[in-house]
Amino acid sequence: MKRVRYARCQCHGDFRCDAPHQSVTMTTEFADSSWRALAHRILTRSDMLRGTAETTLERFVETGRIMKFADANLLSSYGQPIETLLVVLSGALEIGVSTLAGKHFVIAYLGAGLIYGLIPIIDGGGSLYDARAHGEAVVLGIPRDVVLEALRQDPGLAHAFLLLFCKRSRVLYGGASANALAPFRVRVARALASLLPVHGITRGETVTLALKLSQEEFGALLGASRQAVNRELKALESAGVVSLAYSTIQVLDCDALGKIAEFDDGVVRDVSIRP
Template identity: 30%
Template sequence: MAMSVVQLESHDAENIENVDNFLDKTESKRASAYVEEIHPRNWRRILAESLRKNFPGWPDATLEVLCAAARMQSHFDSTLIYAKGEIGASLLLVISGSLELSIGNVEGKRVVMNYIPPMEISNIVPVMDGAPIAHDYRTHGKTVLAYIPKTIFLQQLVNSPQLMSSVVTMLCQRNRQLQDYASYLSLASFRSKLAARLLYLGGKYGRTRQDGQNGIDIDIKLSQENLASLLVASRQSIGKELRWLAEKNIVAIEYNKVTIFDWQALERLSAV
């Protein structure tokens, strides 16, 4: 399992005055350019908020145990966190950046299943059932992750079995979303699929443009190759559809960046 060396224990985060204080000296200058805008002293706060969001109703004392056990780590782009077939030793929670879920074959072709946004927890199924991971986890852009040890998480469920209800609810919701999306893919046109993906990414990563102009920037590195991997399509097909959307002033396309101008138009296009 390949990882970068930028590492910080969560209980030390609030004492950090400068990013370089916790970077390995040999990589300090190189790594500091990749560290997310969120200051390390805020990582612990974001972790606590994220745990409350993912496990609503859990007692504060239980969440504090998970926070105290979490290991925080900053990664460079395209860092392999877990490979398919590994036994994941931790829950993964995105503090900033994004986590790519993908599968590949021996010929090197890779299909991206999803990009996991900040404050969302992942790898929960392998942690619960102990089976090997079914896909690769790889960072997408500069990313900070919280690693919550499997043993600590499972011990909380043993100590308080009633907490399992919220975990089951989460898994059911995610399974329903997967079923709905699979049904959608079987019926939608390619243009509809692209519109739906842009809406999803805009909902997860969208933010108002900082230049004061109208539109929503999808704040994640998003090349034509990335979209092609998400939709299992060729770059040529993606490029053709993006140009059509741009001509209609529905989106704007820049290098590795998409801006949505007409959300309602995308919603109409995504309908089946």
């Protein structure tokens, strides 16, 4: 049975609606101390929050809501206000956009320790994308007023967020120029390589993508059809670079994948492959 991942708006049945409504979603809030302990470990070990005061991180854990979302459930909708900064504790969030015609483009899959919603939390505007659970996901939702107060009080947090903005901007602008110039096989290799540092599991010389993706979902990362993605993945499999199974990709030769991803378009790139 085909899984329906992009739920329609509850009030009109459209994929995108301008009405001021909240999308219906199934979520469970936890009070389990073990999840709060996990949240504290993730925040204190996060490179993105390096330099943040311990008291700030403790405040985030104490005031945050720990919530579990079922697969494909909507956490935030494009253009709608965001009142909580989302930190992934377990599973993954799919960040993307949909059109009225039902076409879908995925920006990223955020794994444990990654943050979503920082821009709308700071500027008060609507969500830049749709955020959905990819598989079951558990997140920490930190209230907006807590985040804003922490930014005023903790220079270390403000500096960490500035560095995060810089890093994401480099990825965004670098990716846009690279993909405009690169052949499709190179784009496929780069998309796969970009997922491995967060979602890859290393066993010996191979890396397995723990994130379960259909070829249609992988295509949404590239704005391409399932058929086009299938051709390139099959070519990589025939070359001994990857091994394909149902919704699972295993990288057999990281060096070869890296060489394909570093296609010479006149720009020097640092392509990280291994987790």
